[in-house]
Amino acid sequence: MERRNFMRGAGLAGILAAGVAPSVVMAQQNVRWRLVCAYPRSTDVAFGAGETLAANLRKLTSGRFEIQVFAGGEIVPPFSVFDAVQQGTVEAGHAMPYYFIGKNEAFALDCIIPFGMNSRMMTAWMYDGGGWQIFRELYARYDVVNFPFGTTGTQWGGWYRKEIRSLEDLKGLKMRIGNMGGQILARLGGLPQAIPGGEIYQALEKGTIDAVEWTHPYDDYKMGFHRIAPYGYYPAWWEGGGQNTLFVNRKAYEALSPEYQAALASAASDVHIRLSSQFDARNPESLRKLLAEGAKIRRMPKDVMDAAYKASQEYFAELSARNEDWRRIYPIYEKFMKDAYAWFRLSEISYDQYMASVTG
DSSP, X not given: OOHHHHHTTSSTTHHHHTTOOHHHHHTSOOXXXXXXXXXXXXXXXXXXXXXXXXXXXXXXXXXXXXXXXXXXXXXXXXXXXXXXHHTTSSSEEEEOGGGGTTTOGGGGGGTOXXXXXXXXXXXXXXXXXXXXXXXXXXXXXXXXXXXXXXXXXXXXXXXXXXXXXXXGGGTTOEXXXXXXXXXXXXXXXXXXXXXXXXXXXXXXXXXXXXXXXXXXXXHHHHHTGGGTOOEEEEOOTTOSSOEEEEEEEHHHXXXXXXXXXXXHHHHHHHHHHHXXXXXXXXXXXXXXXXXXXXXXXXXXXXXXXHHHHHHHHHHHHHHXXXXXXXXXXXXXXXXXXXXXXXXXXTTHHHHHHXXXXXXX
């Protein structure tokens, strides 16, 4: 499939690009889907992405394409979203693909890996660098059709009961951190714990864990982690620009008319833009609230960053040796990232460094 033809229907102009008049879209049959998400309803940005998708589709189809959205645990557990879509239990779901690396570690490259791309780079790779097509082909083996569904930006580096002064302080640390970030923490002597979002606060309160990473100041403030673990660290080396993905059951997708497929692509692209914008707009005020309530903000120690980077590169080499999909996709991902940073050093990075020095 030629990349630019593949992308033509993926943006906000998808319906017009398909040559479909609004009256034709309205004439299509009624469609009713269920969508499950991996997040609790309290995370209004992450959970709300599904509700925004549903609202977009109602507008684009005059109410003829309806999606009912369910939070994690309401139909299936958060970490079973992909299975539910693949098996046809529901028509669609959305989550961070790295939740499902037990199926295939290469799924993480559709989301984020430690020391991976930032959000701008990820969106560029997906929409104009061939990344979306690569994963459309990979997910097809699982009877799933994918759509980029919002990037988070660089996330928060977690909340800790005790200060992290050096690499030594990670030894024996019980931290809620899953996926590849957890794999690297384990190599540094930590004890990663995989806990769904709705159960994290209780685990922290009971002392089951010593630290937690979730998403951003906006979500983290509402979760109240800082009241128990006051030391907040930045940046999250494991999550430089995490991407959510909308998963759609292949048979359900193929049963849609071309017009409804175009409407779905357009609606999902709108969500992709909105999600990162919402976090960027809301994080500053939430950070001020955290500081006002006694949060102690610290930069991640350099020896921790350096050790984590080294462990990550070793882990990626191991994956290349044992996972054919990783061995095929990772070099493409890595090259795009390196090329992007060659430009970003001269553009965003240099500009942001100066602006931070004069506005801080």
